[in-house]
Amino acid sequence: MPSPAASSPSVSDRAPSAAVPAFDPWRLLRPLQVLISPLVLLALWEIGARAGLIETKFFPAPTTIGAQFVTTLTTAEFWNDLRLSLTRLFIGLLMGGVPGLLLGLAMGLSRAMRVTFQPLIAALYPLPKIAILPLILLIFGLGEMSKYVIVAIGVFFLMTLNTFAGVTNIRPIYFDVAKNLKASRWQIYCTVALPGALPGILTGLRICTGLGLLLLVAAEFVGADAGIGYRIWWSWSVFWVEPMYVGLMVIAILGFAFAYLIDFLEGLLLPWLRR
């Protein structure tokens, strides 16, 4: 089997083909255009805060937040919060994602599984997961398990539905090719169902990390004594707003990092997708 060394030709597909008409100095600055609106907003905020036009109790100047961020990075408390939150998120993703993946595949491949589970999933999926957080806390207490479980429940449904959609979107003819050659169930699973559903699965993973982060923060608000979410909530209770912004920044950075990571995974696992 040849190694997937075929990514090179796709580069030419993506290369811009339009001819460059004449020298245009603005072309060079075009990549920087995306920075204009955020920078302007930050500048207005900074000026407003310094001039006393904005209530700094709620909206401290960006430079103040930046300074607090740097200070926070040097504390052991912060790294402990980050470690705890990431651990909860990953364990939750795993606990919900793996069963969701398997159930989604099974539902996509077997009519019996589909008929059995689809009504159940359809009925439970629209329920806002945060609404059952009190129940989860009641059952699992304030320990780590309640955080894993709330993340896992949210992730499970999303992963099931995305994987299921991924399998059902595979064109039937690919299954026909395999069946005609008398492929076994396992061969069909490995060579058609799984690779064919992989784009859907990765889309699922992308949405799941976002939802997982959301549920985790909510759970840490009310039922934890450490973690990024807890730190934000704590800032509110002591009316100290800078650490709150630092927490928000960290969550934004995490969200961005996960999106980037999944982009990277996609490039690695799906070299065959037209992008």
Place this chain on the structure above:
Amino acid sequence: MTAGDTTAKVVVRDVDKVFDVRGRRNFQALRGIDLDVRDNEFLCIVGPSGCGKSTLLRMLGDLDTPSSGQVRIRRDSTARPLSAMIFQEESVFPWMTVAQNAAYGLKITRTWRGRESEARIDDLLGKTGLNAFRSFYPHQLSGGMKQRLSLVRAWATNPELLLMDEPFAALDEQNKALLQQELVKLWEAFRSTVVFITHSLEEAVLLGDRVAVMTSAPGRIKETLEVPFPRPRVVTSLRRSGEFNQLVTRLWDSLGDEVERARSAEMQKLTRRRDAMPADAIG
């Protein structure tokens, strides 16, 4: 089950196929199909669109079952897969490279023989002009190249029964002519049993030992013609011969009536459906 049956590679006896449309068993696709495919024969099936020829082929490829009647295929070898099908629509796996797609049939049927198989695939990829694209993914290929790749995937397995569903319909004329010649050469060299569906009468006469003409709605075999041209055949010179044109004209006449019949049947069906609409809405 007479003694004559056992000599044929494929025996189709009195096969009906009824499809459920909107929960009712009401569309008869095939009625009373009787067909023998002889050993190492190249059989072409022509018929108006919608006559059920693809359905018949899917039954031979074990992708569909008859509503009644029998389909029997004699198995002669355990070293070769029983059948391999080439589909009309795009069927190469987008998640595999050209080389992986080409090897798929051999690997999945566990008939991969190392060097020997690699050489066979090299040869086929070369003949179909795909050798330079081994590490490409299908989305980087043209439609014609993808269709050629699906030919390689099936041919590589050297099946006892090769099933082809209008495999050249989507190709340009040059590629079509080249691949027709290549198919003739390959088949004359390997001599497996082929069932080839086409809407092109010329193609049927160029390639086939016999041509079966199907009628439509419901589909049945109207007649079967022997194609008397000797082998090896050279596709381009055969096209120009008088006998060839006579045979094509003969098929045209046979099929022409059927196309008319199919059209009027479609027309009737449409009007019937329109009349039935209010009743359906109430029910």
